[in-house]
Amino acid sequence: MTQNAPIDFYFDFSSPYGYFAAAKLDFVVAPYDRAVIWHPILLGPVMEKTGNRPLANQPIKDEYSEYDWARLARFMDLPWCTSGAMPENFPMSTVRTARAFYAIEESSGQDVAKLFAMTAYTAYFGEGRDINDVSIIADLAGALEGVNADELVQAIETQAIKDRLRSEVDDSVEKGVFGSPFVILDGEKFWGSDRFWMIKRWLKSGGW
Amino acid sequence: MTQNAPIDFYFDFSSPYGYFAAAKLDFVVAPYDRAVIWHPILLGPVMEKTGNRPLANQPIKDEYSEYDWARLARFMDLPWCTSGAMPENFPMSTVRTARAFYAIEESSGQDVAKLFAMTAYTAYFGEGRDINDVSIIADLAGALEGVNADELVQAIETQAIKDRLRSEVDDSVEKGVFGSPFVILDGEKFWGSDRFWMIKRWLKSGGW
Numbered sequence: 001m002t003q004n005a006p007i008d009f010y011f012d013f014s015s016p017y018g019y020f021a022a023a024k025l026d027f028v029v030a031p032y033d034r035a036v037i038w039h040p041i042l043l044g045p046v047m048e049k050t051g052n053r054p055l056a057n058q059p060i061k062d063e064y065s066e067y068d069w070a071r072l073a074r075f076m077d078l079p080w081c082t083s084g085a086m087p088e089n090f091p092m093s094t095v096r097t098a099r100a101f102y103a104i105e106e107s108s109g110q111d112v113a114k115l116f117a118m119t120a121y122t123a124y125f126g127e128g129r130d131i132n133d134v135s136i137i138a139d140l141a142g143a144l145e146g147v148n149a150d151e152l153v154q155a156i157e158t159q160a161i162k163d164r165l166r167s168e169v170d171d172s173v174e175k176g177v178f179g180s181p182f183v184i185l186d187g188e189k190f191w192g193s194d195r196f197w198m199i200k201r202w203l204k205s206g207g208w
Numbered sequence: 209m210t211q212n213a214p215i216d217f218y219f220d221f222s223s224p225y226g227y228f229a230a231a232k233l234d235f236v237v238a239p240y241d242r243a244v245i246w247h248p249i250l251l252g253p254v255m256e257k258t259g260n261r262p263l264a265n266q267p268i269k270d271e272y273s274e275y276d277w278a279r280l281a282r283f284m285d286l287p288w289c290t291s292g293a294m295p296e297n298f299p300m301s302t303v304r305t306a307r308a309f310y311a312i313e314e315s316s317g318q319d320v321a322k323l324f325a326m327t328a329y330t331a332y333f334g335e336g337r338d339i340n341d342v343s344i345i346a347d348l349a350g351a352l353e354g355v356n357a358d359e360l361v362q363a364i365e366t367q368a369i370k371d372r373l374r375s376e377v378d379d380s381v382e383k384g385v386f387g388s389p390f391v392i393l394d395g396e397k398f399w400g401s402d403r404f405w406m407i408k409r410w411l412k413s414g415g416w
Contacts, residue, residue: 049267049268050266050267050268050269051266051267052269058258058259058260059257059258059259060258060384060386061258061260061386063384064397064399067397068399071415072406075406075409176268176272178268178272188279189272191272191276192402194402194403194405195402197402198279198280198283201283207279207282
């Protein structure tokens with residue numbers, strides 16, 4: 001493997017554990033001189049292959065998960081359900097949010113797209129806003145430097161951006177991604193927001 | 209909650225992540241003056257309720273899990289599949305192993321039972337031995353101070369020990385346990401072998 005090869009980070013905007021990982025991953029990786037490339041994906045097609053269901057649709061686990069998310073947010077000092085309840089639409093398709101990410105990436109680069117992603121995650125899980133709604137996307141992205149909200153709204157509906165997301169999802173499935181968050185680092189796969197200690201270990205010592 | 213109330217640790221002898229948690233939990237908790245009570249359970253009845261299947265029986269996830277277990281063992285410096293392959297019977301029912309644990313606990317106490325559990329886990333995941341086989345149980349337990357292997361083999365088949373295991377399984381389901389490893393601490397539930405940082409945080413600060 002090439003030294004300092006970039007790290008790939010896959011997540012679904014509807015995934016709470018993706019939110020927790022997104023808030024932390026770049027900081028964990030910072031000392032190791034590696035770029036982190038963010039890839040929002042849609043878990044639906046992936047879950048079909050593994051036979052999984054969203055945590056929120058599994059008896060017993062759903063209650064635990066909801067409690068666990070609130071506790072994690074508290075432990076990590078991140079905004080969480082400030083209205084007192086989970087977002088009205090949860091889980092939901094975040095196809096437009098993901099397309100918006102790639103449109104922003106193509107016009108303004110990964111760093112601005114990452115800012116959009118964190119803004120969207122916070123709006124969704126912190127404030128319960130519907131981040132798959134184009135007017136909300138425009139509102140959130142319009143506040144970012146260099147992003148033209150009108151152009152973004154148009155870009156989301158272009159075939160090029162639709163194809164970009166489709167190709168990202170296909171590529172993630174091909175690489176073996178089956179959940180959110182998911183990190184691939186030198187070909188090593190790490191699933192879940194609790195594997196930062198292993199990612200650090202890998203970065204420090206090459207896996208030993 | 210009572211100060212210094214004991215911590216309950218639930219695991220299935222057929223669960224690799226249970227093995228990793230068992231190797232670590234008591235050391236994590238040691239500075240906080242809390243007893244850890246180990247409860248081997250059988251995940252079968254629990255999985256029926258949640259609709260889950262063993263990781264080893266899920267496409268894509270099975271491959272990842274098998275790789276992840278080997279990597280975790282390497283990172284934690286624990287014996288793992290020294291034969292080069294997963295145990296021949298995996299996953300399997302470990303009803304006799306769990307009964308043996310409780311029989312040893314009743315005759316010799318939790319600490320000796322914990323030693324048996326770690327010995328059994330290591331024999332299973334390290335060496336591929338069939339730890340649900342009574343002759344192997346007798347062999348492993350016979351090496352522990354104060355344990356009479358013949359008496360143990362008899363105890364495993366008594367109604368009292370069968371009832372003890374059944375009541376432990378029922379009790380775990382009632383408390384909301386749905387996976388292995390599972391820790392309950394001051395009523396807080398922690399699922400998985402990656403939540404030691406949260407358990408430590410809880411012990412240090414009472415959850416904040």
